[in-house]
Structures are given as C-alpha cells and as structure tokens.
Amino acid sequence: MRRTQLQLALVVLLVALAAGAVLAQAGLQGTVTLKGGKTLTGEIKVAQVGVLQGCGIGTLLPDSGFFRLKVGDKTFDVKAAELASAEITWGLASEKDPQSWEIKQLTIIKRDGTTLTGTPTWSVQATSIVVDSQPAIYAFPKAGMDFSPDNLLTKIEIEGAMPATVIPPTEIITPPAATTPAATVPAPTVPAATTPAVPVPAATTPAATTPAATTPAVETPAATTPPATSSPLPAATTPAAPGASLGEGAMEVIVVCPHCGDRIVVRVSVNAAAAPK
Numbered sequence: 001m002r003r004t005q006l007q008l009a010l011v012v013l014l015v016a017l018a019a020g021a022v023l024a025q026a027g028l029q030g031t032v033t034l035k036g037g038k039t040l041t042g043e044i045k046v047a048q049v050g051v052l053q054g055c056g057i058g059t060l061l062p063d064s065g066f067f068r069l070k071v072g073d074k075t076f077d078v079k080a081a082e083l084a085s086a087e088i089t090w091g092l093a094s095e096k097d098p099q100s101w102e103i104k105q106l107t108i109i110k111r112d113g114t115t116l117t118g119t120p121t122w123s124v125q126a127t128s129i130v131v132d133s134q135p136a137i138y139a140f141p142k143a144g145m146d147f148s149p150d151n152l153l154t155k156i157e158i159e160g161a162m163p164a165t166v167i168p169p170t171e172i173i174t175p176p177a178a179t180t181p182a183a184t185v186p187a188p189t190v191p192a193a194t195t196p197a198v199p200v201p202a203a204t205t206p207a208a209t210t211p212a213a214t215t216p217a218v219e220t221p222a223a224t225t226p227p228a229t230s231s232p233l234p235a236a237t238t239p240a241a242p243g244a245s246l247g248e249g250a251m252e253v254i255v256v257c258p259h260c261g262d263r264i265v266v267r268v269s270v271n272a273a274a275a276p277k
Contacts (some may be wrong), residue, residue, distance in 0.1 A: 004248060028059050028080060032129055032157040034137070035090060035149025042132030047156050049088055049103060050122040058130065071107050071118035071169075078116065084109045089153050096268070101125075101141040101149055113163040135212040174194040 031041040048056030054068030057080040064080035087107045093100040103125050108116045126140040139151035248271045256263055 001081075015229045022146070028057065028064060028158065030156065030161075032131060032153060033151060034127075034129075034156075035152040035154045036148070038150070040129065040131040040134055040137075043158065044131055044158075045255040046128050046130040046136075047129045048152060049125060049153050049251060050120065050125050051126060052122045055120065055122050056128070060130065067106070067108055069108065069118040070121050071116055075121060076116055076118070078110060082110050082112075083156070084111045084158055084163060086137045086156040088152075090149070090152050090154065099142045099147055101152060107169075108155060109162070109166055111158075111161050111163060113165050113167045115167055115169040127151060183188050 020049050028044045029042065030044050031039055032044060032047050039171070044057035044058055045060045046056070048061075048065075050056070053062075054066055054077065055171050056067065057065035061080075066077050066079045067083070067086060068075060068077050070076075085108070088103055089107075090101050091133040092098070093102045106118055106120055110116070126141065126143075127264050128135070129137040137151050139147060139149070139153075141147060141149075155217040248269065251267070254263055
C-alpha cells in the first residue's frame with residue numbers, strides 16, 4: 001500500500017513537471033532578430049546577451065531566465081513570464097576597434113505595458129541563441145576571426161505577449177494603483193465686495209455768456225472849419241463918410257454835430273461900415 005502511494009506521488013510529480021515544461025515552452029514561443037537582419041522563430045530555448053544570470057531568457061535556463069537591468073540608480077529584474085519584448089542596442093566602444101561592440105541600451109516592454117529603458121548590469125556582453133532545433137548562433141566580440149557583429153542579438157519578441165497599450169518609461173516603473181479621484185467640493189462663492197457708490201455731483205455746465213455787443217465808438221472827426229469864402233471888399237477909393245456902408249460879405253462853414261452826427265451848415269454874413277473919426 002505504501003509503495004503504491006509512493007508511485008502515485010512520483011507520477012503526480014512527473015505530470016506536474018511535464019505540464020510546467022509545456023507551459024514554459026508555450027510561453028516562450030517567439031522570434032529573435034539578429035543585427036544583420038536574420039530572424040529565428042519558434043521555441044526560444046536560449047536568448048542571452050551575456051554569460052551571467054540576468055542576461056537573457058530561454059526554456060533551457062533555470063526558471064526560464066530573466067533580464068536584470070539598471071534604470072537610473074535602481075536595478076530591476078524582469079522574469080521570462082513577464083516579458084513581452086526586449087530590444088538591445090549595440091555600439092562600438094572605440095571607433096578604431098571594429099570588434100569593440102558593447103550594449104549601449106536595453107529596452108524591455110513587460111506584458112502589463114510597462115516599459116523599462118536602461119543598461120546591462122553585467123560587463124561581459126555577447127550573444128548565445130538556440131531556437132527550436134535550429135543551429136545555435138554565437139557572437140563573442142573580440143573572440144577572433146569567427147566573430148561577426150551581424151550575429152549579435154538585437155530583439156526578442158514573445159508571441160502574443162505584446163500589450164495593446166504600452167506605457168512610456170517613467171521613474172515609477174510599476175503602473176500606479178487605480179485611484180478614485182477625490183470628490184471635488186466646489187469652492188464657496190464669496191460675493192464680490194461692493195464698494196458703495198460715492199455720489200458724484202452733477203457736472204454743472206456754466207451758462208454760456210454771450211458777450212455784450214460792443215458798438216465801436218464812432219469817431220467824430222474834429223470839426224473842420226473850411227476857409228471862409230467871402231467876396232473881397234472893394235478897395236476904397238475915396239474915404240467913406242462916417243457910418244457909410246463899406247461893403248457886405250458872407251461865408252459858410254460846415255460842421256458835424258457832436259451829438260447826432262449830422263452835418264450842419266453855418267452861414268455868416270458880414271456888413272462893413274466906416275467908423276466915425
């Protein structure tokens with residue numbers, strides 16, 4: 001009886017291990033892309049860009065492997081079950097050395113949409129790829145004449161794992177928990193301060209004053225007395241008797257009345273007589 005229970009336990013364990021292996025393989029179906037453009041599709045057994053743990057994934061690795069990268073001053077581990085895609089950017093450490101290839105940037109998109117962009121945490125950087133039963137591909141910089149940068153691993157894509165929405169990389173790597181926005185209480189409306197109107201006296205427009213018409217004074221020309229026009233007295237030829245009339249004369253003078261402005265003719269008559277001796 002005891003032996004039968006032991007055999008049953010072993011069968012259950014083997015079934016569980018087999019199921020786990022199948023699930024692991026199913027979860028790592030995808031495509032890897034090389035720097036030269038070549039792609040390999042199938043079960044990803046090994047896809048590493050280094051020689052230490054944390055540099056890649058694959059069903060032949062313990063727990064299917066993981067990526068460990070440094071983002072800013074923090075380090076993050078992304079397990080194979082969390083991975084949707086990984087993109088590796090290579091560059092030369094020295095332009096003078098055609099084999100000095102190193103990883104400049106590592107960008108990972110998780111299945112929940114989170115994006116991590118950082119740098120490797122390992123120093124020895126290389127490529128090891130095994131997909132399905134296809135020939136393995138290796139690329140070790142500075143390993144000699146067999147090295148080709150075209151064989152460097154540049155992308156891993158897990159089949160059916162890419163999220164519909166990709167969250168851009170931020171300092172908060174894990175998506176923030178959903179928060180219910182606090183109810184916004186409208187601020188009390190404070191009536192605007194009213195300043196009592198200051199009575200402004202009505203503007204008084206001064207009555208238009210018409211200046212009194214000033215009649216220019218009529219300048220009255222000074223009365224000019226024209227020279228008297230008189231008939232010359234005849235020269236006495238003989239002495240006249242006393243009281244005898246010697247002759248008559250008359251003259252007219254035109255003057256202007258200083259009050260009414262009329263012209264007035266003044267006529268003067270002269271009667272000359274001999275004075276007694």
